[in-house]
Amino acid sequence: MVTMRDVAERANVSIATVSFVINGTKPVAPETRARIEAAIEELDYRRNVVARALASSRTRILALLHPDFETRPNITVIQFVMSAAHGARERGYDLVLWPVNDGEQMSHLLAGGLVDGALLMEVQIRDSRVERLIASRVPFTLIGRTEDDDLPYVDIDFAATIDQAVEHLRGFGHRRIALVTQCAKVPPGNEPGRIMRAHAAYLDAMAALGEPPAVIAVEGTSEGGRVAARTLKDDFPEATAVILLNEGASAGLVKGSRALGRTVPDDLSVISASTAPEFGEMIEPSLTVMAAPATQLGRLAVNALIDKLDGVQEAPPHLLIPCALVPGESVGPAPA
Amino acid sequence: MVTMRDVAERANVSIATVSFVINGTKPVAPETRARIEAAIEELDYRRNVVARALASSRTRILALLHPDFETRPNITVIQFVMSAAHGARERGYDLVLWPVNDGEQMSHLLAGGLVDGALLMEVQIRDSRVERLIASRVPFTLIGRTEDDDLPYVDIDFAATIDQAVEHLRGFGHRRIALVTQCAKVPPGNEPGRIMRAHAAYLDAMAALGEPPAVIAVEGTSEGGRVAARTLKDDFPEATAVILLNEGASAGLVKGSRALGRTVPDDLSVISASTAPEFGEMIEPSLTVMAAPATQLGRLAVNALIDKLDGVQEAPPHLLIPCALVPGESVGPAPA
DNA sequence: CTGAAAGCGCTTACAG
DNA sequence: CTGAAAGCGCTTACAG
Numbered sequence: 001m002v003t004m005r006d007v008a009e010r011a012n013v014s015i016a017t018v019s020f021v022i023n024g025t026k027p028v029a030p031e032t033r034a035r036i037e038a039a040i041e042e043l044d045y046r047r048n049v050v051a052r053a054l055a056s057s058r059t060r061i062l063a064l065l066h067p068d069f070e071t072r073p074n075i076t077v078i079q080f081v082m083s084a085a086h087g088a089r090e091r092g093y094d095l096v097l098w099p100v101n102d103g104e105q106m107s108h109l110l111a112g113g114l115v116d117g118a119l120l121m122e123v124q125i126r127d128s129r130v131e132r133l134i135a136s137r138v139p140f141t142l143i144g145r146t147e148d149d150d151l152p153y154v155d156i157d158f159a160a161t162i163d164q165a166v167e168h169l170r171g172f173g174h175r176r177i178a179l180v181t182q183c184a185k186v187p188p189g190n191e192p193g194r195i196m197r198a199h200a201a202y203l204d205a206m207a208a209l210g211e212p213p214a215v216i217a218v219e220g221t222s223e224g225g226r227v228a229a230r231t232l233k234d235d236f237p238e239a240t241a242v243i244l245l246n247e248g249a250s251a252g253l254v255k256g257s258r259a260l261g262r263t264v265p266d267d268l269s270v271i272s273a274s275t276a277p278e279f280g281e282m283i284e285p286s287l288t289v290m291a292a293p294a295t296q297l298g299r300l301a302v303n304a305l306i307d308k309l310d311g312v313q314e315a316p317p318h319l320l321i322p323c324a325l326v327p328g329e330s331v332g333p334a335p336a
Numbered sequence: 337m338v339t340m341r342d343v344a345e346r347a348n349v350s351i352a353t354v355s356f357v358i359n360g361t362k363p364v365a366p367e368t369r370a371r372i373e374a375a376i377e378e379l380d381y382r383r384n385v386v387a388r389a390l391a392s393s394r395t396r397i398l399a400l401l402h403p404d405f406e407t408r409p410n411i412t413v414i415q416f417v418m419s420a421a422h423g424a425r426e427r428g429y430d431l432v433l434w435p436v437n438d439g440e441q442m443s444h445l446l447a448g449g450l451v452d453g454a455l456l457m458e459v460q461i462r463d464s465r466v467e468r469l470i471a472s473r474v475p476f477t478l479i480g481r482t483e484d485d486d487l488p489y490v491d492i493d494f495a496a497t498i499d500q501a502v503e504h505l506r507g508f509g510h511r512r513i514a515l516v517t518q519c520a521k522v523p524p525g526n527e528p529g530r531i532m533r534a535h536a537a538y539l540d541a542m543a544a545l546g547e548p549p550a551v552i553a554v555e556g557t558s559e560g561g562r563v564a565a566r567t568l569k570d571d572f573p574e575a576t577a578v579i580l581l582n583e584g585a586s587a588g589l590v591k592g593s594r595a596l597g598r599t600v601p602d603d604l605s606v607i608s609a610s611t612a613p614e615f616g617e618m619i620e621p622s623l624t625v626m627a628a629p630a631t632q633l634g635r636l637a638v639n640a641l642i643d644k645l646d647g648v649q650e651a652p653p654h655l656l657i658p659c660a661l662v663p664g665e666s667v668g669p670a671p672a
Numbered sequence: 673c674t675g676a677a678a679g680c681g682c683t684t685a686c687a688g
Numbered sequence: 689c690t691g692a693a694a695g696c697g698c699t700t701a702c703a704g
Contacts, residue, residue, distance in 0.1 A: 001449075003681055014691045019683060029689055046447035050395055051681030053386045054696045061432070068422065072614060078414040085433035086404065094432045094450065096397070097421035111382035113337075113697095114430065222617045251618035258620075278408060281558045282587035284594075284620055339697060350675045355699060365673055387697030390680045449681095 002043045010039040022047055061094045062305060063115040065106065065129070067122050068099040072220045072248040075276040076294045080143075083298030084119065091306050103132040110136040117305045119143060123153070126190050141305045141317065143297065145193045152308070152316035154301045156274060158194050158245075159201035160322035161290050165243045165271045166205045168288075168325060173334035174241040174269060177206070178214040180228045180253065182246040198245045198273070214239055218249050225252020226259075232268075233260050240334045241269040250275065251283050254330070265332030277326045288331045290323030297321060338379045347375040358383055397430045398641060399451040401442065401465070403458050404435040408556045408584040411612040412630045416479075419634030420455065427642050439468040446472040453641045455479060459489070462526050477641045477653065479633065481529045488644070488652035490637045492610060494530050494581075495537035496658035497626050501579045501607045502541045504624075504661060509670035510577040510605060513542070514550040516564045516589065518582040534581045534609070550575055554585050561588020562595075568604075569596050576670045577605040586611065587619050590666070601668030613662045624667045626659030633657060 004022075008015040013032060020026040021036045028036070039045070053059040064084060081097075088095040096115065100106045106129055110118070115138065120129060123144030130151065133140050142153040162179075169177055179202045184191040199215065206213040214236040218224035228249055232239060244250045250272040254264050262268050264285060272280060273290040280287035304317040340358075344351040349368060356362040357372045364372070375381070389395040400420055417433075424431040432451065436442045442465055446454065451474065456465060459480030466487065469476050478489040498515075505513055515538045520527040535551065542549040550572040554560035564585055568575060580586050586608040590600050598604050600621055608616060609626040616623035640653035 001681095005681080015682080016684080016692080017690060020690085023683085025683085027689065032689080044447075046444065046449075048681055049448040049450045050386060050389045051696090052683075054390050054698085055681075055683040057683095057696070059386055066418075073411050073414040073418070075409050075411075078409040078417070081414070081417065081433070082402075082409070082435065086435045089435060094434075096430045096432050097417070098430075099418065099422045099425060108382065111380075112385040113382075114385045221614075248614075251620075255620050278557075278584075282618060284587075284591050337697095341697080351698080352676080352700080353674055356674085359699085361699085363673065368673080384697055387680090388699075390682085391697075391699040393680070393699095 001048075002045050004045070004047065006043055007036065007039045007045050010043065011035040058309075059114060059116050060092060061096055061115045062088055062302065063096050063098045063109070063118040065098050065100050065118055065120045068101045074247055075279055076247070076274065076292045079276070079292075079294035080121075080298045083295040084302050085298075087299040087302040088306070091303070093302070093306060095302075100129070103128050107132050107136060110138050116309050117141075119301050119305060122192055124184075124186060124190050124192050125196055139305065139308050141301050141308075143301055145197075149318070150316065152304065152318070154297050154304060154317065154319040154321075156194060156292060156297070157320035157322040158198040158273075160320075161273050162198050162201040162243065163205060164322065164325055165273055165290060166202075166209075169241045169243070169269060169271065169331065170209075172241075172269060172331055175209060175211050175334070176214075176236075176238045176240050177209075177211070178216065178232060178236050178239040178242045180232075180242055180244045180246050180249060181215065181217045182220045182249070183217045183224075194274070195245065202243070218246065220246050220248030222249070222252035222255070225249035225254070226256035228253050229256030229260055229262075232257070233262065239268075241271070241331070244270065244272045245274060247272055247275045247279065250287060254283055254285075254287070264330050267335060269332055269334070270330040272330075274323055280326065280328050283328075283330075285330050286328035288328040289326050291326050292323055293321040337384075338381050340381070340383065342379055343372065343375045343381050346379060347371040394645075395450060395452055396428060397432055397451045398424055398638065399432050399434045399445070399454040401434050401436050401454055401456045404437045410583055411615055412583070412610065412628045415612070415628075415630035416457075416634045419631040420638050421634075423635040423638040424642070427639070429638070429642060431638075436465070439464050442468050443472060446474050452645050453477075455637050455641060458528055460520075460522060460526050460528050461532055475641065475644050477637050477644075479637055481533075485654070486652070488640065488654070490633050490640060490653065490655040490657075492530065492628060492633070493656035493658040494534040494609075496656075497609050498534050498537040498579065499541060500658065500661055501609055501626060502538075502545075504607065505577045505579070505605060505667065506545075508577075508605060508667055511545055511547050511670070512550075512572075512574045512576055513545075513547070514552065514568055514572050514575040514578045516568075516578055516580045516582050516585060517551065517553045518556045518585070519553045519560075530610070531581065538579070554582065556582050556584030558585070558588035558591070561585035561590070562592035564589050565592030565596055565598075568593070569598065575604075577607070577667070580606065580608045581610060583608055583611045583615065586623060590619055590621075590623070600666050603671060605668055605670070606666040608666075610659055616662065616664050619664075619666075621666050622664035624664040625662050627662050628659055629657045 275289040280289040307313040611625040616625040643649040
């Protein structure tokens with residue numbers, strides 16, 4: 001292995017000077033610099049990142065903390081993960097994946113000193129992992145929000161997303177609109193923030209419309225979708241449209257409705273929020289979706305975090321991006 | 337930050353002895369050990385992984401090298417990535433994500449000394465990245481295979497998978513079976529190994545059946561699936577069944593066939609190979625799939641690599657796992 | 673069974 | 689503009 005010492009010897013300088021040119025930390029005379037660069041080239045030297053990390057107490061590694069047993073894996077998650085990894089690499093950082101269930105495990109990992117910063121996925125309204133994160137003193141950015149809006153986060157703007165979905169449906173004459181969310185495996189009142197916030201936005205929109213709300217929470221599976229279809233028919237037969245915040249159940253809802261004699265979109269219009277268009281077009285009829293800005297969020301989260309680490313940042317980032325409507329064939333005029 | 341020195345002082349021993357008990361590298365007297373463990377507990381000491389890495393020249397970090405612009409992201413990929421990350425953590429390793437396009441970039445990263453080993457995804461028949469990997473002297477395991485079967489790999493057994501799919505279809509009376517694969521953005525003859533091998537297995541099976549082969553390569557999108565449906569109808573109208581090695585096109589194929597007046601499975605039976613069942617049941621009719629063993633492969637690949645790093649291994653791993661048939665509703669009796 | 677000491681390959685005040 | 693040297697927090701022969 002060729003080290004900085006080898007380069008220094010070949011260029012007839014001290015290792016400090018080599019370090020200065022590699023990092024651009026101090027001015028170096030042009031001739032000296034040229035000699036050093038030549039030596040680096042000739043020896044094919046690459047600085048050891050571990051030694052650098054120890055000496056500078058900056059590892060340039062970021063952790064992506066995600067729940068161990070992912071909810072049904074989906075396109076959005078992989079897009080988010082990959083874009084975060086890509087964004088990190090573009091700025092010279094590495095991203096490690098940390099499946100964490102409990103805060104205990106998280107604290108251990110954080111205390112090891114491997115990472116300079118962390119990204120936390122699937123944030124809940126009250127989230128003990130966030131407390132651990134704060135206690136660890138490792139800088140972080142949340143993907144999603146807790147109750148405490150002051151923490152740095154990037155998130156989907158679910159309120160705007162729901163509003164837009166409702167607006168779109170209203171344009172087709174729908175007024176009785178149901179919401180299908182996802183059951184969480186957590187105490188009520190502590191769901192993932194997205195569910196709480198979307199729920200609240202939905203209730204507001206219905207109140208503004210002067211229509212009664214109809215909310216159904218099912219599992220994020222095809223079976224869950226079928227359950228939703230039946231509940232919809234039995235308990236909310238007046239609903240002519242439904243907004244899903246449950247991608248995993250969307251296909252089942254369409255299939256289940258059809259099996260119950262209700263066609264999409266003739267009898268029931270469907271919008272799947274926070275869903276990849278690639279996913280929507282697999283379904284028949286193609287789903288009208290609100291595309292999750294997964295790729296943007298991944299980059300934004302990483303860049304916000306790195307900005308903080310580099311001290312290039314004043315206020316904690318509070319970034320909200322709404323989903324974008326991508327029309328499919330699952331929304332039609334409200335039945336008379 | 338509390339260091340090993342702090343622990344040593346509190347326990348009245350040298351830092352070497354602390355290291356011995358933490359790593360279990362040398363026998364330590366019970367009383368001494370107890371004192372040290374107490375000190376660790378009281379100080380809430382956690383060993384600095386970076387310092388350890390530098391001193392031991394083992395970082396305990398693994399890289400997952402994946403193509404930068406993923407083919408259409410799918411459930412299988414995220415399952416693979418997450419299970420690899422999880423498997424690594426269970427053995428005390430971390431997994432970094434490295435999006436790499438060119439070998440150049442890869443060599444730079446590898447030379448930095450951050451990782452002890454690497455996993456390479458989307459391996460092609462002739463793959464320059466593999467050569468870079470070998471040249472870097474970083475231990476690795478391939479996900480997929482090149483021409484050179486001697487390198488360590490884990491892979492889906494596409495031959496067995498195709499055979500099983502053909503067998504299944506034959507059980508329903510099908511003989512004229514088409515294969516739909518995915519266009520690669522690489523020179524012909526250098527596709528991802530899975531396509532070459534599945535293709536070969538398919539040709540063998542058709543030869544054994546004494547039927548002419550019919551192969552269609554389309555993009556892994558809904559549109560690609562539609563193209564396949566049309567090509568199938570126009571160019572291979574005798575085919576009563578199709579095996580897909582192209583998850584992204586499967587939904588489009590079903591929808592496209594229906595649009596052309598051919599119902600699945602009445603007129604055309606469909607099996608989607610290397611596909612997640614969760615995906616299959618989204619489609620109408622539910623797709624009969626060959627489930628990709630993504631989760632197993634992720635763990636196997638990581639464990640094989642770590643075994644090698646730990647010297648717990650003789651021969652390079654050559655692990656092949658076939659997909660498992662999960663019947664849906666897209667396969668029916670061959671039309672008379 | 674335990675310790676003193678060298679060393680992993682860098683960065684970074686401090687001096688000149 | 690450049691260098692000598694301390695130090696990052698560990699591991700690991702080597703000695704005893």
